[in-house]
Structure formats: C-alpha cells, structure tokens
Amino acid sequence: MLKNVVAVLLDGVHPFELGVVCEVFGLDRSDQGLPVYDFAVASAEGPTLSTHAGFTMTVAHGLERLEEADLIAVPAGENFAKRAFPEELLDALRRAVDRGARVLSVCNGVYVLGAAGLLDGRRCSSHWRYAKELAIEYPRARVEADVLYVEDGPVITSAGTAAGIDACLHIVRQEHGTQVANAIARRMVVPPHRDGGQAQYVERPVPISSCDTVGDVLVWMERHLDEEVTVEELAIRAHMSPRTFARRFQQETGTTPYRWVLRQRVLLAQQLLESTDETIDAIAGRAGFGTAAALRHQFLRTLGTTPNAYRRTFQGPTRVA
Known part of the structure; x- marks a missing residue:
C-alpha cells in the first residue's frame, strides 16, 4: 500500500509540476476520510534551489529521504533535456526501483529517469515537444509521443503540466480505488479521470458553438452504457453524417467512440x-x-x-x- 511519497527536486524546478505532486499527495484530507501520505520534498542539489519562476526555495531533506519512499516523483525542471544530473540521485532512483518502489516523472522529469537507465526497454511519455529528442537521447526507450501518461512496471511517466495530475490520480485510483481518486479530484476541481492513452492535445478543444459539438452525445452515451449503439445511430443523435461525427468525436475527445x-x-x-x-x-x-x-x-x-x-x-x- 502506498504510504511514503517523496518529490525530489533539482535546481530550476518548475513550481507548477511540483505543486501537482504536493496537491495530490501532500495535503491532509483526513477530514473526508481520505488517505494521508507521509509526504516530503527532498533536494538533490543542496538545501537552497532556484525555480523556473525566478524565486528560490529551501528544502529540508536530502537524498536520504528517498531510501524508504514507496513513490518518488520527479517534477520538471529548467533545461532537463540538456543538463547532467547528480550521480547520487541516479543511484538512489535505481536502488529505489530495485527494492520495489515506484517512480513518477512529470513532463521533462522523464530525462532524469532516462539518465538513471530506468527507461531502457520500457514504454514512456513526456510532453510532445520533447518526444523526438527523448527518443534520440534514450534509443532503448519506447517513447509514446501523443499520450497523457504511461505506466510500465514501476515507472510512470507523464506528459506536460496537467497530465501530471492525471498520472497522480491514476496512482491513487490503483492504490485506493475510484471513489478516493474521484474525491481528491473534486477537491482539486479537475476531471476525475482521463485515460492515459488519451491524446495529449486535441485539434479543437473548445467547441465553436453549442450546435457544433459532441458534448450532448457524450452525456447520452454515459447514461446508456448498457446499450449497444452504432456510430451511425450516434451520428443521427448529433445531427451529423457518420463520417463527420467520427471526425469531430476524435477532435474533441482524442479517441474513438468505441x-x-x-x-x-x-x-x-x-x-x-x-x-x-x-x-x-x-x-x-x-x-x-x-x-x-x-x-x-x-x-x-x-x-x-x-x-x-x-x-x-x-x-x-x-x-x-
């Protein structure tokens, strides 16, 4: 059972990606009967770190805090695609995986896992901007460029920014079930579930008008999951041709109706x-x-x-x- 969670930081950390991990695993929501984690932030490069946003932070823990963690999260940081990482950190990550811990990267934090050799032979994801470079830098990794997050064994990698929320909630859902994950999502005012295989971005995320959307059809589909329905029938309900409906469904949801x-x-x-x-x-x-x-x-x-x-x-x- 997941109890001990650590976010490990490097100089130039992106505050939002760190905040994602802190928000999901670092808040006490026991008043709602939700799990409380032994959460900490640790530094891989000294007690004082700069951030991508221009302010500094003081971190109480060093790499020793990783030794008993069940989950180690690596948020994104400045120039992660080009910089080197402390060997002590890479060793600590390898040891953690060897003893059964899981590791999670948010956005370009995946480069840290790659440098530790944890992507070798594994499927992984990152922000679509980094996908091509990531595949070149770590040719033994199986980079999936257009998905929100990927889980391959003990390694969970997520795409940019909000996809980190999806990956964190995915972990909570695995450990504690859908109701707990949904309750945390409601507290965060975010969608309760986005499947990892969903596209990172869609061609037209905001409908042009109320009549140019599949939103009403999605609501109907969700209320009639026990019924068999064809694309042709859904297209009629949306007042579109089957071909147009299928195309717009893909554009607005990132996946197919099936x-x-x-x-x-x-x-x-x-x-x-x-x-x-x-x-x-x-x-x-x-x-x-x-x-x-x-x-x-x-x-x-x-x-x-x-x-x-x-x-x-x-x-x-x-x-x-």
Whole structure:
C-alpha cells in the first residue's frame, strides 16, 4: 500500500509540476476520510534551489529521504533535456526501483529517469515537444509521443503540466480505488479521470458553438452504457453524417467512440465492484459488457486483473464476490 511519497527536486524546478505532486499527495484530507501520505520534498542539489519562476526555495531533506519512499516523483525542471544530473540521485532512483518502489516523472522529469537507465526497454511519455529528442537521447526507450501518461512496471511517466495530475490520480485510483481518486479530484476541481492513452492535445478543444459539438452525445452515451449503439445511430443523435461525427468525436475527445465507451464501461464496473455487492453477472449487464466472461476479458486487458480480484482488493475478502 502506498504510504511514503517523496518529490525530489533539482535546481530550476518548475513550481507548477511540483505543486501537482504536493496537491495530490501532500495535503491532509483526513477530514473526508481520505488517505494521508507521509509526504516530503527532498533536494538533490543542496538545501537552497532556484525555480523556473525566478524565486528560490529551501528544502529540508536530502537524498536520504528517498531510501524508504514507496513513490518518488520527479517534477520538471529548467533545461532537463540538456543538463547532467547528480550521480547520487541516479543511484538512489535505481536502488529505489530495485527494492520495489515506484517512480513518477512529470513532463521533462522523464530525462532524469532516462539518465538513471530506468527507461531502457520500457514504454514512456513526456510532453510532445520533447518526444523526438527523448527518443534520440534514450534509443532503448519506447517513447509514446501523443499520450497523457504511461505506466510500465514501476515507472510512470507523464506528459506536460496537467497530465501530471492525471498520472497522480491514476496512482491513487490503483492504490485506493475510484471513489478516493474521484474525491481528491473534486477537491482539486479537475476531471476525475482521463485515460492515459488519451491524446495529449486535441485539434479543437473548445467547441465553436453549442450546435457544433459532441458534448450532448457524450452525456447520452454515459447514461446508456448498457446499450449497444452504432456510430451511425450516434451520428443521427448529433445531427451529423457518420463520417463527420467520427471526425469531430476524435477532435474533441482524442479517441474513438468505441474506445471511449469501452473505457467508461470499465470505469463503471470498477465503481460497482468497489461500492456494491452485486454479482459479477449483474455488473457486467449494467456496465454494458453483457456477460461476466466479456467483463473479465476487458478487465484483464485494461487493468491486468480480474473483477473478483479487483473487488477483493478494494472491499476485502468478507464482501460478496
């Protein structure tokens, strides 16, 4: 279980990316029954660090604070794509992964993980501006240039700025379930879930007018996840041709109607498994999978676990499976 979290900083740290990690893991929300982490900020380059925004900060902890961390986060920093990193930090990151800790990078913090050799043979992500350079610098890494975040074993890498929030909430969701992640998201006033495979940016993120959007269709789709529907039927509901609808859906969501519905169905199944005692068959029906076998297949494919195992993780063995 995730308990001990450290954000490790280098000179020129970007305050926003640091703030993302602090906001998710560093605040005491026990008044809402939410988990409290043993959170700390550590410096890899002395007690006083400059920031990208022009102010300095004093950091109480050094690299020794990483030794017992369950999760080590590396926020972005100035010129990370070009600078060298302290060997002591790279050694500490390698040791952490070797003993079972996880590491998370936000934006170009991924270069620190690359310098430590933690990207070798792994899928990873960063801000789209750095993707080409990252692939050249670390040819053994499998860079995915157009996604929000990637998890490959103990290494989680995220794209620019707000994608770091998505990656942090993804970790919380894995550790504590959808309800906890959603509660933190509500406190932060951010979307509760954006899938890691979603595109980093969309061609037209803000609809031109209320009649030139798929927003109303998305609301309808979310309320009818248990129904089978075709692109042609959705296009009629949106008053568009199927081809135009498919194109605009991709532009506004960064994914296809099929992938969007599939992910929403998995999310609904997760919520029902966490919060109800309904049978797997009943949940499969409510979530639109039809059969328990189909639900199990998608759980294994998407989450790497079975519905029963997922329920045991978040409800315990005494609840009905």
